[in-house]
Amino acid sequence: MSVKTHADLLDRQLEDSGRVEKQIGELPDDDAAAGASLRPVINLYATRFGNVVSAQRNLGFNENDGFQGKLRTAVHAVEERLSQVKQPRLTILMLMMRRHEKDCILRGEEKYGDQLSARQMEFQTELAQASLPTEEKSQLLELMRAYKANFISFMVTQQTLSDQVDDLRQIYGRIRPATAKVMSAADAHAHAMETRAGEIRQRLVWLIRLATLLAGLFSMLFGRRIAKTVASTTAAMRQLGESRFDVVLPGLGQKDELGDMAEAVEMFQLRAREKLQAELDVKVERDQAAADLRKADIARLAGEFEAAVGQVIEAVSAASTELEASARSLTSSAVESRQLSMEVASSSDDASANVQRVATSTSEMAITIVDVGRQVEEAAEMSREAVRKTELSDQRMVGLASAAEQIGSVVQLIAAIARQTNLLALNATIEAARAGDLGRGFAVVAEEVKSLEMQTAQATIEIGKQINDIQAATTEAVGATIEAGDIVARISDIAMTFVEAIGEQKETSKNVAFNLQEAASKTTQVAASAGEVTHRARATGGASMQVLRSAELLSEESSRLKRELGGFLRRIQAA
CATH class of the missing domain: 1.20.58 (Methane Monooxygenase Hydroxylase; Chain G, domain 1)
Incomplete structure (x- = not known):
C-alpha cells in the first residue's frame, strides 16, 4: 500500500x-x-x-x-x-x-x-x-x-x-x-x-389499522364530493378529447389537489388548442399546396381534353354539316322524283284515255282514218315523251341511290366519331375521378358528352335504318321506272305500227280493236306503275326529310356540345 x-x-x-x-x-x-x-x-x-x-x-x-x-x-x-x-x-x-x-x-x-x-x-x-x-x-x-x-x-x-x-x-x-x-x-x-x-x-x-378506519370514514364523508368533481373533470377531459376547447373546467381556483388537477387539465387544454391550431395551419398550407398542384394538373388535363375533344367536335360538326347538305340534296332529289313520277302518271293516264278514245272510235275508224292517224301520231309522240321522262326518272333514281350510299358513308363516319367520343368521355371520367372533388364538374361534362354520344349513336342507327329504307324504295322505284319505260316503249312501237299500217286499217280493224284493248290494259298498268313510283317517291321524300331533321339535330347537338365544352373549360381554368 x-x-x-x-x-x-x-x-x-x-x-x-x-x-x-x-x-x-x-x-x-x-x-x-x-x-x-x-x-x-x-x-x-x-x-x-x-x-x-x-x-x-x-x-x-x-x-x-x-x-x-x-x-x-x-x-x-x-x-x-x-x-x-x-x-x-x-x-x-x-x-x-x-x-x-x-x-x-x-x-x-x-x-x-x-x-x-x-x-x-x-x-x-x-x-x-x-x-x-x-x-x-x-x-x-x-x-x-x-x-x-x-x-x-x-x-x-x-x-x-x-x-x-x-x-x-x-x-x-x-x-x-x-x-x-x-x-x-x-x-x-x-x-x-x-x-x-x-x-x-x-x-x-395498530396505527395503520386505525388510520385505515379513519380513511374509510373520511372517504365516505368526502368521497361523493370528490367523485362528483372528478366525474365533472373526466367529462370535461372527454370534451377536450373531442376538440371542444370551450368547455369550462370544474375545480379551478380551489386550493387543493382537485384544484391542482383542474389547473393541469387547463394547461393541457391550452397546449392542445395551440397544437390543434398549429396542425390546422399546417393542414391549410398542405391543402393549399395540394390544391395548387391539382389545379395545375386539371389545367393540363383540360388543355389536353380541349385539344383532343375539340378535334372530335370539329369533325362531328363538319360531318353533321356534310350530312345536312347531303340530306337537303336527297330531299331535293326526292321532290324532283315525285314530280317526275306524277308527270309519268299523268302521261300514263292521258295515254290510257287516248287509247280508250281510240277503242271507242274503232267503229268510226273507217270514216275517220285521217283523224285516227293523227291521234296515233300524238299517242306515239306522247309515248316517246313518256320514254324520255321515264329515262330521266331512272337517272334521278340512280342519283338518289348514289346519294343514299353517300349518306350511309357519312353515317358510318358519324358512328366512328361517336365511338371515339365515347372513348374520350371515358378517359375524361377516369381523369376526373383521379382529380377528386375538383374534377367533379369535369366528370359531369364527361357524362353529358357520353350522353350526347349515345344520342348521336342512336340517331345514327335511325338514320342508317331510314337510309336502308330509302335505298330499298329507290331500288324498287328504279325497277318500276324501268318497267314503265319498257311499257311506254312498247306503246310507242305499237303507235308506230299503227302509223305504218294505216293503209291496211280497214282490213285489220278487228285486230286494231283487239290491240287497242291490249294497249288500254297496258296503259292502265303503266298508270298503276306510275302511281307506285309516285308513292315510292313520296316515301323517299319523307325519309329524306327525316334524314334532314336528324342531320339538323346532330348539328345543333354538336354546337351545344362545343358550347358546353367551352364553358366547362372556362370554369376549370377559372377554378
Whole structure:
C-alpha cells in the first residue's frame, strides 16, 4: 500500500471517528466514554504515521531520493576516482566499507557503522602513505568525508524511522481493545434498537389499522364530493378529447389537489388548442399546396381534353354539316322524283284515255282514218315523251341511290366519331375521378358528352335504318321506272305500227280493236306503275326529310356540345 493511499484511508477513518463520536454522544455514559477514548489514540496514531512518512521521505522512497540518493552518489564518486588512481589497497578498503554499509542498511545495527568508521580511518592512513599527488589525495579525502557524512545521516534517519515504526505498532496495539469495546457496545445498542424497533412496528400496525378506519370514514364523508368533481373533470377531459376547447373546467381556483388537477387539465387544454391550431395551419398550407398542384394538373388535363375533344367536335360538326347538305340534296332529289313520277302518271293516264278514245272510235275508224292517224301520231309522240321522262326518272333514281350510299358513308363516319367520343368521355371520367372533388364538374361534362354520344349513336342507327329504307324504295322505284319505260316503249312501237299500217286499217280493224284493248290494259298498268313510283317517291321524300331533321339535330347537338365544352373549360381554368 502506498503512503498516499494509507494517508487517504487514515483521513477517512478520522472522519468516520468523528461521526462515531457524534453518535456515541447520544448513548449512555459508559458507551460514550468508551467511544471517546478512541479519538486520542487515533490522533496519536496519525501523528506517528506522519513522522514515519517524514522519516521515510528524508531517507528516500527509492535509491535516487533523499539520503539514499546522496549516499549512492557519494559512493559512485569515490569509486570512480579510485578506478582512476589505480591503488588496489584503497579499493579493497572501499569495498570493505561498502560491505559494512550494506550490513548496516539491512540489519540496522550500530556495530556495522562503527566498523565502517574504523575502515575509513584505515583508508585515510593508507591514503596518506600512497604515492599520489597531494591534490589527488585531497580530492579523495574530501570525497570520503562526504561519503561518511551521508552515511551517518542515512543511518540516523533510518534509526529514527525504526523507532517511529515501533511506536506506531504499539499505538495500533492500543487501538484494538478500545475498538473491540466500542464494537461490543455498538452490537448491544443495535440489539436494543432492534427490540425497540419491533415494539415500534407493532404500534405502527395498530396505527395503520386505525388510520385505515379513519380513511374509510373520511372517504365516505368526502368521497361523493370528490367523485362528483372528478366525474365533472373526466367529462370535461372527454370534451377536450373531442376538440371542444370551450368547455369550462370544474375545480379551478380551489386550493387543493382537485384544484391542482383542474389547473393541469387547463394547461393541457391550452397546449392542445395551440397544437390543434398549429396542425390546422399546417393542414391549410398542405391543402393549399395540394390544391395548387391539382389545379395545375386539371389545367393540363383540360388543355389536353380541349385539344383532343375539340378535334372530335370539329369533325362531328363538319360531318353533321356534310350530312345536312347531303340530306337537303336527297330531299331535293326526292321532290324532283315525285314530280317526275306524277308527270309519268299523268302521261300514263292521258295515254290510257287516248287509247280508250281510240277503242271507242274503232267503229268510226273507217270514216275517220285521217283523224285516227293523227291521234296515233300524238299517242306515239306522247309515248316517246313518256320514254324520255321515264329515262330521266331512272337517272334521278340512280342519283338518289348514289346519294343514299353517300349518306350511309357519312353515317358510318358519324358512328366512328361517336365511338371515339365515347372513348374520350371515358378517359375524361377516369381523369376526373383521379382529380377528386375538383374534377367533379369535369366528370359531369364527361357524362353529358357520353350522353350526347349515345344520342348521336342512336340517331345514327335511325338514320342508317331510314337510309336502308330509302335505298330499298329507290331500288324498287328504279325497277318500276324501268318497267314503265319498257311499257311506254312498247306503246310507242305499237303507235308506230299503227302509223305504218294505216293503209291496211280497214282490213285489220278487228285486230286494231283487239290491240287497242291490249294497249288500254297496258296503259292502265303503266298508270298503276306510275302511281307506285309516285308513292315510292313520296316515301323517299319523307325519309329524306327525316334524314334532314336528324342531320339538323346532330348539328345543333354538336354546337351545344362545343358550347358546353367551352364553358366547362372556362370554369376549370377559372377554378
